[in-house]
Amino acid sequence: MSKKAWGGRFESNPESWVDAFNASIHFDKNLIDQDIQGSIAHATMLAEQGIIEEAESKQIIRGLKEIQHDYYQDKLELSESLEDIHLNIEHALIQKIGQVGGKLHTGRSRNDQVATDMHLYTKENVKSIIDLITSLQNAILNIADEHVYTIMPGYTHLQRAQPISFAHHVMTYFWMLERDKSRFQDSIKRIDISPLGAAALSGTTHNIDRHRTQELLNFQNIYENSLDAVSDRDYIVETLHNISLTMVHLSRFSEEIIFWSSNEANFVTLSDSFSTGSSIMPQKKNPDMAELIRGKVGRTTGHLMSMLVTLKGLPLAYNKDMQEDKEGLFDSIHTIKGSLRIFEGMLTSMTVNTERLHETVHQDFSNATELADYLVEKNIPFREAHEIVGKIVLWCIQNNQYLLDVPLEQYKSYNEKIDANVFEYLKPENCLSRRKSYGSTGQESVKHQIKVAKALL
Ligand code: ARG
Numbered sequence: 001m002s003k004k005a006w007g008g009r010f011e012s013n014p015e016s017w018v019d020a021f022n023a024s025i026h027f028d029k030n031l032i033d034q035d036i037q038g039s040i041a042h043a044t045m046l047a048e049q050g051i052i053e054e055a056e057s058k059q060i061i062r063g064l065k066e067i068q069h070d071y072y073q074d075k076l077e078l079s080e081s082l083e084d085i086h087l088n089i090e091h092a093l094i095q096k097i098g099q100v101g102g103k104l105h106t107g108r109s110r111n112d113q114v115a116t117d118m119h120l121y122t123k124e125n126v127k128s129i130i131d132l133i134t135s136l137q138n139a140i141l142n143i144a145d146e147h148v149y150t151i152m153p154g155y156t157h158l159q160r161a162q163p164i165s166f167a168h169h170v171m172t173y174f175w176m177l178e179r180d181k182s183r184f185q186d187s188i189k190r191i192d193i194s195p196l197g198a199a200a201l202s203g204t205t206h207n208i209d210r211h212r213t214q215e216l217l218n219f220q221n222i223y224e225n226s227l228d229a230v231s232d233r234d235y236i237v238e239t240l241h242n243i244s245l246t247m248v249h250l251s252r253f254s255e256e257i258i259f260w261s262s263n264e265a266n267f268v269t270l271s272d273s274f275s276t277g278s279s280i281m282p283q284k285k286n287p288d289m290a291e292l293i294r295g296k297v298g299r300t301t302g303h304l305m306s307m308l309v310t311l312k313g314l315p316l317a318y319n320k321d322m323q324e325d326k327e328g329l330f331d332s333i334h335t336i337k338g339s340l341r342i343f344e345g346m347l348t349s350m351t352v353n354t355e356r357l358h359e360t361v362h363q364d365f366s367n368a369t370e371l372a373d374y375l376v377e378k379n380i381p382f383r384e385a386h387e388i389v390g391k392i393v394l395w396c397i398q399n400n401q402y403l404l405d406v407p408l409e410q411y412k413s414y415n416e417k418i419d420a421n422v423f424e425y426l427k428p429e430n431c432l433s434r435r436k437s438y439g440s441t442g443q444e445s446v447k448h449q450i451k452v453a454k455a456l457l
Pocket residue numbers: 024028083084110111114318320322323324
């Protein structure tokens with residue numbers, strides 16, 4: 001068994017199954033790059049401050065780089081009894097360069113070290129999530145550009161409500177993602193803070209320069225309070241929340257795509273490369289990618305809840321409970337990055353069945369509000385108009401007709417003021433073009449919306 005870094009005051013070591021429970025190496029090895037980066041900055045600063053010799057610092061840095069290289073060559077032996085990535089690296093360093101490796105931990109603790117790693121890791125990943133969101137927004141914009149004039153039924157309560165532009169519908173997700181992105185962007189200022197040099201909890205008596213490591217690690221800001229520096233996990237909760245909400249948005253869009261691609265709707269056809277088949281039913285083509293994304297919200301929401309509960313009631317400063325912050329964060333980041341990539345591929349390869357959509361809006365009553373508005377224009381109070389149209393719709397249902405098929409005489413029997421121009425008025429495309437209110441589904445308004453959106457990217 002390897003000797004523990006903290007072995008001095010111990011008379012015996014835990015058994016291996018206890019070590020296994022305590023260890024985080026199987027997941028915090030993910031932090032190797034950040035850990036090496038943080039250690040290089042710390043070693044550089046220690047030499048600059050005269051705390052260690054320049055030559056020692058160089059030796060340490062060379063050793064750290066070799067360890068990183070070994071790791072990617074699968075040559076670094078990681079052990080559970082060395083607990084975590086920090087102690088495994090320190091052990092490997094001492095083996096490589098001798099006792100001088102033990103000087104690296106001067107003026108530092110694993111508590112500020114792990115916090116530094118997590119800040120660096122979260123910052124880097126939040127930035128790539130932002131890029132992936134932008135890429136998906138671009139894909140949505142391209143679809144919107146093509147489908148300003150494609151009309152589809154708009155729903156409320158999953159009942160046909162009013163005709164809308166397909167572009168208008170998909171653009172809703174552009175705006176949701178825009179808000180998600182701005183939440184991620186805003187969170188960076190609370191992530192990009194250097195805890196390094198806070199040491200275990202109280203700072204250190206060594207003459208370290210925290211501002212120098214802040215600068216070397218390219219952190220925008222620095223923790224003013226050493227206790228706060230090692231205890232803060234707010235930025236992890238915030239990131240888990242931002243991921244969860246973005247995943248919720250993707251799940252709503254997924255649900256629509258699942259419905260749209262059903263035989264019943266047939267509004268879109270998913271490409272073969274983003275669908276799967278059934279092992280028993282040869283005719284099936286399933287929207288598995290959309291379903292998986294919808295399903296994965298369970299885990300991202302779970303990780304958020306789990307982190308909140310882990311932190312609840314946790315006293316200052318570091319407590320081992322905090323080791324539980326990693327797996328959830330790693331998994332949520334992995335999940336959202338995969339989901340954003342898959343979603344974009346699924347969307348850009350999907351076919352919008354414009355003819356079917358056209359046919360659909362001609363076979364429903366989603367133009368009923370228009371008929372009421374038509375009567376309002378003839379100076380009939382809206383409530384009365386609503387009642388008249390309700391009766392006409394009932395007649396249609398009983399006679400198996402739609403509003404565009406009702407004979408003019410029949411219309412006139414409900415109200416004399418209805419003229420032959422009602423048929424033009426009720427055409428779904430005209431329902432859209434008459435909508436001129438700002439942000440509406442009218443074609444001109446949607447074009448303006450797309451222009452505003454493009455300017456944001
Ligand atoms: N593996 C630990 C974690 O992930 C690192 C910090 C350990 N610090 C300590 N004082 N035991 O939280």
